Amino acid sequence: MSNKGPFLLDDASDAPFPPAELALRDPDGLLAVGGDLSPVRLLNAYAGGIFPWFSEGQPLLWWSPDPRMVFRTGGVHLSSRFRRELRNSSWRIRADTAFAEVMQVCAQAPRPGQDGTWITADMHHAYVELHRLGYAHSVEVFDDEQLVGGIYGVAIGRMFFGESMFSGRSGGSKVALAALARTLDGWGWPLIDAQVENPHLMRMGAEHLPRADFLRQARELVRQPAEVGSWTGRFGELSAAFLAEPVTA
Template sequence: MGRSINPLHFIGQDGWTVPDPDTAANSEGLIALSWDLAPDLYDRCYDKGIFPWFEQEGVVFWFSPDVRSVTPTSEVKVAKSMRPYMNKKQWRFSVNTEFEKVIEKCSEVPRPGQAGTWISETFQTNFLHMHQLGMAHSFEVWESDELIGGTFGVMTGAVFVGESMFHTRANASKFAYIGMCQYLSRNGVEFIDNQLPTEHLDSLGARNIERDEFLKLLEVHSEGRERVIIEALTKTTLPL
């Protein structure tokens, strides 16, 4: 028999509750809609593995996909192709020094098969607000004084939810991701929630798990846990 179709939930209004992650309305995991974005929405929904994917005509679409990509921070892969960048020490890594610029770059970089970006002004404004609240963080890569790569995301308990990444030099986004995993691992964060699987993430050590396994991971590392505090870090090199 085919999968049953559940009605969509509407979240963010007075008295709203977080939907059961297993009640997604379609195979892609669409589960809820909201009129806007707010830190409270992220705070409550991310604990249950529900995230906003895009905005269309003023409506935000929230998802809980069947398969989730996660990376254990201590198991990030450093491919042989990355070792020269780390050995030469030409690139530097930093944390929370240019959050707004990283978001702008992520929204501007052309991506194959995508006509636009999901990081609309609504998303950018909300992420900036969450950064000010200590919820959202950026990880940057520098060549001299030029920002050439980066990634950003949201901390929920002891799980970091990766949102997007960019590069203007080959492998700079991988450098950012490796640095992010190393930094978060040292600060007690054991997992990155990559949200959706990609070959790029798989090459960096991500593994794809079913929703049930992912929700159990969140129960241990996110729900009821105090949010890990991520401090700023000035430019430094990455260890091999």
């Protein structure tokens, strides 16, 4: 079955999405238009391997590109030079203590070749609500009490869907991503969705996964039982220096 254009979503927030396999090839991954950013709609989207991505003034656009960019949680790469720098780092890493701030800084961060941001006011409000409900999480990097890096995304079952990250200081986003990955690996969560290709992510170990493989794995992981709620206590407070040593099998 082929799809000649994006699907128009039903107004009901709990209406099902079309299968992600029917997304367009051009533009790559565009699946549907419309709907809303209610928690039930967003959770249904992510559980089906779909995410929203649109700019201010556009309708809501929903995507599932092929291939998908992912990290294996045991495979995030930090260069030897950067790990040496971390040995004496005083940075501390926490989770879910500054979610709204991480989103705001991500929205303001300049992106090469990109004018403006997809993190609109409506998106910010929607993900803060998902955070309140225990499904959206942030990992934050602090120098003393100044936020210098962070990442946020959505967790369903044992699958983490990354949305955006930022560096307020050189290496801040690397530390946030690496700490998230190492923690999730310890929890038995194997994948982080990174959505679309990015040279910076590729250098850190991201890989392409054919959409069919990604959907199969993600759909299995979202069905696995996992605790819903704040990660602050479970994550604890980590020192960036613990990332100085490479992961061992």
